[in-house]
């Protein structure tokens with residue numbers, strides 16, 4: 001059956017790369033082992049070929065799963081036997097209008113490649129994440145990625161000015177607006193941002209750009225709690241001298257784990273505090289950036305109750321500090337598939353939230369003392385329970401009950417920036433507003449009545465694709 005499918009795909013899409021199961025089995029599937037469980041991968045050379053592939057699969061009821069850099073963390077690009085992957089990696093090409101600070105970008109361009117092209121003209125995409133070398137603009141749009149600068153520049157939703165999207169019926173929605181202001185009826189592009197490839201395939205996007213900072217400096221600051229860290233951040237948000245680019249927080253258990261895992265000397269970085277804060281400030285030159293950090297910290301030191309702090313004296317030291325926050329894959333080297341979560345917590349309840357989950361998780365199981373870290377300035381916490389997974393369904397549900405209790409009612413979210421995919425579907429069904437769920441199912445049925453585009457992601461597969469001969 002796979003041979004007939006692959007022959008059919010090759011005949012229908014002569015310009016596309018097509019791999020079968022053998023080629024898939026010999027390659028790296030990325031962040032999720034299920035990414036390459038499909039019968040075939042097709043890499044269309046351009047947007048027209050994407051539309052042709054969508055029509056071909058749609059006409060045959062063959063499930064089609066869009067994939068970009070395969071760095072997604074919720075199983076949103078996972079595949080099953082018999083399905084076809086639409087790999088967007090060949091949709092490259094970036095056009096930058098430096099005066100307007102806009103880039104029109106192919107969906108398959110990686111964030112790092114876009115950052116490099118923008119930097120050449122003194123600009124920056126205004127969004128950054130540790131997966132930058134692999135994650136693609138199409139994938140970031142489809143998960144509404146956030147990252148370290150979201151408090152300042154918004155999430156991907158706020159970076160997108162316009163989109164080109166192939167719909168499940170094979171038509172292309174051309175909405176490549178390059179301007180910020182457009183009040184011309186329903187702003188349909190937002191339907192596809194964060195839709196995880198279930199409503200259409202993004203082929204190109206117009207993105208806002210920011211000025212590239214000339215220089216930056218990094219500090220590591222030990223504080224007693226998140227409230228203290230927020231006071232420090234508040235000082236830098238109103239700074240006249242430097243502009244705050246990142247404010248990442250690590251609770252002690254995670255900071256200590258990372259320091260040990262990276263082999264850093266305990267005396268080298270002052271992280272013996274209940275929380276540590278990684279701050280990055282940009283300014284006109286290195287000395288000005290460092291001075292802005294040093295002066296700002298000195299000014300707020302007593303008021304915020306800072307325990308200790310160091311401003312990186314070199315790029316090497318700054319890199320070390322960032323490794324503490326970013327090399328989170330070290331957790332997976334210690335624990336196989338540990339249960340991991342990504343929540344948004346309103347700023348005013350951060351300390352109470354962390355204290356509650358700490359107490360309730362360790363009451364469930366003493367090994368569940370969580371690693372907690374994240375993007376302080378927007379309240380996005382990443383939480384990993386340091387045990388081997390997958391844990392039983394009941395244990396997973398019990399952990400989720402602790403983490404999500406009261407969160408939506410308080411104005412937070414059970415999924416901050418990683419999406420729903422397969423992993424958060426139960427949470428979506430249990431915690432998302434029922435009317436939102438009804439509307440979401442209706443929109444899915446309207447755009448994809450056969451349910452063949454990335455089936456079962458976000459919404460459980462009540463519109464399973466039919467199967468047919470090729």
Ligand SMILES: Cc1cc2nc3c(=O)[nH]c(=O)nc-3n(C[C@H](O)[C@H](O)[C@H](O)COP(=O)(O)OP(=O)(O)OC[C@H]3O[C@@H](n4cnc5c(N)ncnc54)[C@H](O)[C@@H]3O)c2cc1C
Pocket residue numbers: 031065066067068069070071072073076077088107128129130131134135136137138139140141142143144145146147148195196197198200201202203417418454457
């Ligand atoms: C080390 C690491 C750090 C990370 N840090 C962050 C972080 O700080 N902030 C954050 O928000 N996320 C983070 N992530 C996860 C994040 O979701 C992804 O990095 C990124 O947004 C996904 O892009 P991708 O190209 O890899 O998409 P994929 O993983 O390939 O796909 C993700 C989803 O998008 C869909 N999709 C992909 N391309 C398209 C397209 N062109 N059209 C329609 N649908 C498409 C897929 O079907 C799937 O549903 C991190 C991941 C890793 C591994």
